[in-house]
Amino acid sequence: MGIYKAKNGTWFVNKSWTNEQGIRKYKTKRGFKTKREAQEYELKLLNQIASGIDVFTNPIFADYFDQWVATYKGSLEHPHGSIRPNTLREYLLDSKRIHQGFGQTKVKQINRLSYQNFINEFGSNHSKITVTKLHNHIKASVNTAIEEGLITQNFTKGIALHYNPNKKRKVTYLEDHEIKRLLHYLIAHRHPNSSGSYMIITILYTGLRESEAAGLTWDCVDFDNLTLTINKAWDYKAKDYGPTKNYSSNRIIGISKRLAEILKELQANHPTKVFWSQSYQTIPQSHSLINTLRRALKKLNIEAPGVQIHSLRHSQVALLLNANISLYDIAQRLGHSEITTTQKIYAYEFKKHKALVNRQISTALDQL
Numbered sequence: 001m002g003i004y005k006a007k008n009g010t011w012f013v014n015k016s017w018t019n020e021q022g023i024r025k026y027k028t029k030r031g032f033k034t035k036r037e038a039q040e041y042e043l044k045l046l047n048q049i050a051s052g053i054d055v056f057t058n059p060i061f062a063d064y065f066d067q068w069v070a071t072y073k074g075s076l077e078h079p080h081g082s083i084r085p086n087t088l089r090e091y092l093l094d095s096k097r098i099h100q101g102f103g104q105t106k107v108k109q110i111n112r113l114s115y116q117n118f119i120n121e122f123g124s125n126h127s128k129i130t131v132t133k134l135h136n137h138i139k140a141s142v143n144t145a146i147e148e149g150l151i152t153q154n155f156t157k158g159i160a161l162h163y164n165p166n167k168k169r170k171v172t173y174l175e176d177h178e179i180k181r182l183l184h185y186l187i188a189h190r191h192p193n194s195s196g197s198y199m200i201i202t203i204l205y206t207g208l209r210e211s212e213a214a215g216l217t218w219d220c221v222d223f224d225n226l227t228l229t230i231n232k233a234w235d236y237k238a239k240d241y242g243p244t245k246n247y248s249s250n251r252i253i254g255i256s257k258r259l260a261e262i263l264k265e266l267q268a269n270h271p272t273k274v275f276w277s278q279s280y281q282t283i284p285q286s287h288s289l290i291n292t293l294r295r296a297l298k299k300l301n302i303e304a305p306g307v308q309i310h311s312l313r314h315s316q317v318a319l320l321l322n323a324n325i326s327l328y329d330i331a332q333r334l335g336h337s338e339i340t341t342t343q344k345i346y347a348y349e350f351k352k353h354k355a356l357v358n359r360q361i362s363t364a365l366d367q368l
Contacts, residue, residue: 002014002015002016002042003035003038003039003042005035006030010030010031010032010033011032011033011034011035011037011038012028012029012030012031012032012038013027013028013029013032013038013041013042013045014026014027014028015027015028015042015045015046017049027045029041029045047152048152057150058106058107058108058109058150059106059107059150060102060104060105060106060107061098061102061105061106061107061110062095062098062099062102062103062104062105064107064141064145064150065094065095065098065137065138065141066095068140068141068144068145069088069091069092069095069141072144073088073091074088075088076088076089076092076238082243082244082246082247083243084233084235084242084243084244084245085235085237085238085242086211086235086237087245089237090133090137091137094133094134094137094138097122097134098138101118101121101122102118107145107150107151108150108151110155111153111155112153112155112157112158112159114155115138115155115156115159116159116160119131119135119159119160119161119162120162122134123161123162123163123164124162124164125164125167126163126164126167127163127164127165127167127168127169128161128163128165128168129168130163130167131161131162131163132161132163135156135159135161138156139154139156142154142155142156169306170306172304172305172306172307172311173307173311173314173315173318174302174304174307174311174312174314174315176318176319176322178300178302178304179204179315179318179319181300181302182204182296182297182300182302183201183204183205185296185299185300186200186201186204186296187201187262189296190262190265192265192266192268192269192278193269193277193278193279194277194279194292195266195269195275195276195277195278195283195284196275196277196284196288196289196292197292197296198262198263198265198266198275199213199214199275199284199289200289200292200293200296200309200312201259201262202216202259202263202275203309203312203313203316204312204315204316205255205256205259205316206228206253206255206259206316206333207312207313207315207316207317207320207333207334208228208230209233209245209249209310209313209335210286210289210309210310211233211234211235211236211245212230212233212244212249212335213275214233214234214236214275214283214284215230215232215233215234215241215242215244216228216230216273216274216275217232217272217273217274218267218271218272218273218274219272220274221260221263221274223260223264226254226255226256226257226260227252227253227254227255228252228253228255229251229252230244230249230250230251230252230253230335231244231250232244233245233249234283236285236286244335245335246335246337247337248335248336248337249335250335251332251333251335253333286309289309290307290308290309293307293309293312294307313334316333316334317330317334317342320333327339327342327343330342
């Protein structure tokens with residue numbers, strides 16, 4: 001037994017063992033008020049040693065998370081793999097939240113209860129999607145810590161994700177007839193010097209993400225075969241091209257002859273960038289696009305206070321569902337690797353379409 005009583009009346013543990021590499025290791029822990037406390041620590045130490053835990057390393061969790069991000073995700077200057085700059089910025093933002101929430105707490109000091117309290121406090125003022133992303137980022141780093149032998153217990157497992165439902169962004173989706181009116185208005189009032197309306201028209205016709213549309217270059221547009229190749233995205237903060245959201249986002253989609261003819265009107269604006277604005281000498285910014293969209297809706301007397309550019313992706317789903325396009329083909333067009341992703345994100349449109357199909361079925365049955 002490696003438990004001893006010090007001259008000052010406290011107890012300490014002095015343990016030695018040989019690791020798997022045949023190297024002799026020593027661990028001493030002092031300051032236990034009672035022999036029982038020392039025994040409990042010794043038992044915990046023996047369990048950690050038997051489990052292959054690194055009993056000497058106990059980094060500050062926030063610092064460990066930073067190191068994990070730098071190792072597996074990279075930095076904004078040198079991102080690893082195909083991680084998008086915006087995704088990396090989310091990790092860096094979560095790092096600030098972890099530093100604020102855990103401070104100098106070391107990784108071995110965090111248990112499920114303390115982590116649940118962290119989630120509860122953070123979630124009280126954040127939306128479900130924000131809490132979920134933070135939790136998933138932390139969970140990934142904790143899994144690595146377990147694999148490295150820093151800890152044995154996954155304190156993120158079995159956690160209840162608490163969030164503030166009032167923090168959810170309220171998004172307005174356009175109805176089918178509103179989508180058509182909007183599209184016809186933008187086409188009728190377009191001008192090559194203002195490429196923002198052209199970009200919105202393209203998103204309505206294709207379902208591209210805003211960054212994907214902004215990232216289009218003329219070599220991506222095949223006017224002969226009527227296709228668009230999506231192989232990069234525009235990073236508004238870096239003002240440069242970056243990777244698409246994920247591997248499945250790289251795709252080739254078909255476009256209509258009408259859209260192709262509309263896009264040709266922009267060719268004189270820039271030798272490479274499709275949506276270069278002659279008026280502002282830049283690619284339309286997000287705030288400019290949303291202003292263009294809302295002005296058009298106001299002209300049409302369409303009430304859509306929570307409409308966003310990303311809402312137009314929902315419009316594409318609605319148009320394709322009404323055209324009886326298969327779920328698989330819709331997912332492929334939107335750049336989703338699995339159809340369940342499409343169903344989950346655009347549940348509103350699928351619910352609306354299901355109601356329409358049910359009415360059609362009822363009508364058909366009534367005619368029997």
